[in-house]
Amino acid sequence: MRRCGEVHDSGQMTVELAAMLPVIVVVALIVYNLAKYAEACSTFDRVSLDAAVSHGVSPSGTQSRGAAVSEIEGVIRKALNSSTCDVTVSASDAASAVEKDGLSFPLSPLLTTYRCTLTFHPWPTTISVAGVGYAAPISLQHERTITVDRFRPGVVI
Template identity: 40%
Template sequence: MKILNNKDGQMTVELAVLIPVVVVVALIAINFMEFIDACAAFDVLSSDTVISQAVSPSQGVDTGALCAQLEGDIASGLQREGSCSVSVRCEDQGLAEGSLTNCLLPHYVKYVCTLKFKPWPRNLNLPIVSYSAPLELSHEKSIVVDMFKSGVVI
């Protein structure tokens, strides 16, 4: 009867079962914290970059070139080339071109900055549990500015 009640090694078996679950939960928590950190830095950096550069762009610069410049500046300031990608698109919210009072009325432009975060590792298969992260997590920040009035942010 003593052989049936022997509990030697039970802790080892419990630990072997628990370790893969703990590893997966830790990876989820680490990726979540990385994403939140990237979002916080991205919100501040995208707002500052758009307000400083897009409110009064250089004369003759089209919106495509300005968006490309904003993308590059935000990505270089974020310093997360391996795990994050940045895109900026511009949506004209202004008035019709044929309007006589076009120079007097506000001309609003909406900049939509998008952060795409790639979690690491993408897939992890352990004996008891498997982990599969989404392809990308996305975060958007939109800023509406008046292009011809410096410092006017809507």
């Protein structure tokens, strides 16, 4: 028997959960993507430096800059093994990189700078749960640069 003035809270927790569930899902997706990005960056940092030192100095087959770049790119892609990550590698003379920094003298004509770039695409790109929308940024980028002497193994700057 109900008395006048009594307040019953039955069902209040269910309503609060229904209101908070979309927010919880969006926060969980953000945390998931952040963890995947951190994992991809740590793997990329380790593998890109190893690949540039080992394959950039002496690529198998043709001893050209293009062959070294494609071999480094392939090794990094294989190590990441992810459909949400894109890898690009570019190579330039170390002298041109020094000139961009304001210095005009070449360090050595034999030094090559490899610039490895990881582009991470979060999953899912867009989602809407009960009116709460989540739109991931287009992509996140992480870059790693290493300078090696392509003709003398073991010389890393």
